[in-house]
Amino acid sequence: MLRGISFKLDSGEVKVIIGPSGSGKSTLLRCINLLTLPDKGRVFLDGIQIRNENKYISRQEIGFVFQHFNLFAHLTALENVIIGPKTVKGTKASKARKIGEKYLEKVGLINKKDAYPAELSGGQQQRVGIARALAMEPKLILLDEPTSALDPELIGEVLVVLRNLAKDGLTMLVVSHEMEFAQAVAQEIIFMEKGKIIEQGPPEQFSNPKYERTKQFLSKINELREDQA
Amino acid sequence: MVYNLTFVCHNILAILKGLSLTIEIIFVTISIGLFLGIPVASIQVFIWRPIAAVMYVYERILRGVPVLFSIFLIYFGAPAINVELSAFLSGIIALGLRSSAYQSQIFRGSIQSVGKGQLEAAESVGMTKLKIIRKIVLPQALRRALPAWSNEWSTMVKDSSLVYVIGVVEMMTRAKMIVDRTGKAIPILLAVALIYLIITATGNKVLRYLEKKTSIPGVTIRR
Numbered sequence: 001m002l003r004g005i006s007f008k009l010d011s012g013e014v015k016v017i018i019g020p021s022g023s024g025k026s027t028l029l030r031c032i033n034l035l036t037l038p039d040k041g042r043v044f045l046d047g048i049q050i051r052n053e054n055k056y057i058s059r060q061e062i063g064f065v066f067q068h069f070n071l072f073a074h075l076t077a078l079e080n081v082i083i084g085p086k087t088v089k090g091t092k093a094s095k096a097r098k099i100g101e102k103y104l105e106k107v108g109l110i111n112k113k114d115a116y117p118a119e120l121s122g123g124q125q126q127r128v129g130i131a132r133a134l135a136m137e138p139k140l141i142l143l144d145e146p147t148s149a150l151d152p153e154l155i156g157e158v159l160v161v162l163r164n165l166a167k168d169g170l171t172m173l174v175v176s177h178e179m180e181f182a183q184a185v186a187q188e189i190i191f192m193e194k195g196k197i198i199e200q201g202p203p204e205q206f207s208n209p210k211y212e213r214t215k216q217f218l219s220k221i222n223e224l225r226e227d228q229a
Numbered sequence: 230m231v232y233n234l235t236f237v238c239h240n241i242l243a244i245l246k247g248l249s250l251t252i253e254i255i256f257v258t259i260s261i262g263l264f265l266g267i268p269v270a271s272i273q274v275f276i277w278r279p280i281a282a283v284m285y286v287y288e289r290i291l292r293g294v295p296v297l298f299s300i301f302l303i304y305f306g307a308p309a310i311n312v313e314l315s316a317f318l319s320g321i322i323a324l325g326l327r328s329s330a331y332q333s334q335i336f337r338g339s340i341q342s343v344g345k346g347q348l349e350a351a352e353s354v355g356m357t358k359l360k361i362i363r364k365i366v367l368p369q370a371l372r373r374a375l376p377a378w379s380n381e382w383s384t385m386v387k388d389s390s391l392v393y394v395i396g397v398v399e400m401m402t403r404a405k406m407i408v409d410r411t412g413k414a415i416p417i418l419l420a421v422a423l424i425y426l427i428i429t430a431t432g433n434k435v436l437r438y439l440e441k442k443t444s445i446p447g448v449t450i451r452r
Contacts, residue, residue: 035349056355064353070346074369074445084354087364118447129350136354 001027002195012169016182019192020217025175029142033062060088063133063141067148069125071117078104078113081131103131107161123154127161140171147178152228177221233416240407244421247400254389254399257321262328269329270336271362291330296391299323304395320392332381339373340366372443379436383429
């Protein structure tokens, strides 16, 4: 599914991956923290190869935000955020609570900390999802179409959170079709199709892409945006 | 009618003498079923295939043969392999194992209903399989299993009487003894049926309460 993909993500850098559905963007993200086991190829985090044998350790350093949030339905927002530190890192309850509150504050949901996922809107659920990833204090976070499952009017609140995180210098690899967001926060944009990288470069390059295929794709998502607006 | 009532009253103590043993059988067997059923279900869903296959065979056989057969097999089979088992123990083992097979399928359904997304989310923060099962899957699966599990409660209450066939003197056996002695069946049998009905109904009431008490806000549809 993925072929000949190779890139580097520096600390503090934000990269956005775009591309049509089925192009392997999600698979690529999932191969990084081994939610999907790649047949071939290697991934390094700070010089250490991520392997099946050390995946439990590596995953603690790689946050993951899902398209469909995937919050734990039986836990409140705060419990969702702190279950990672508590059960995986063994953080004490009182300290975990503080960490949890800090990150819920960061995503603007401290007033919803006792709400259950089913009581939250999609945008709020996704912000809890982001706080859950952050609470592990990872070296980077991977975001798999974090706004694709949201109603248009809820996308903004999630993007604001992500922009602030980028400003704070968080390392992020984002699959997203929000070009405006990508242009604003990414140091580099990667365009993928059929499991390959077609074009990659700084955001400015994507205002006037080199490849015809990239142009076509960008004008298509532009049309879609205008239809929605 | 009045005669029948006084007849029942005269014998009720003798029947109730068997009640404590009946209740013991119910609680022990359903607990065996619970403590074996949950791991069997978890293994079937999550663990390495060869072990899961063994669990499927276990569950298919126990669900597929009459429980009377299992009771007889253990009771008469144990001495054949030089194991001494009382009738009580034989009955409890047979009923407990059967219950574990049924309960495993109740839990398998509810475990699978938790959904892949949450499992992946738990994996993504670095939880091991065992932790995911304990912290994410079972807390939800057990809640969702409650309505189906109340069926199992009713079944076990009633099936506890089957140990009658190997001479365990629980409530049904005592009732039958009174019937044999007095020749009057209907009043005694009705009285016993009423007691079983009270036990199943009370249990179901408690389970219903537990279901409400543990329901997750925003998730459960209820009046």
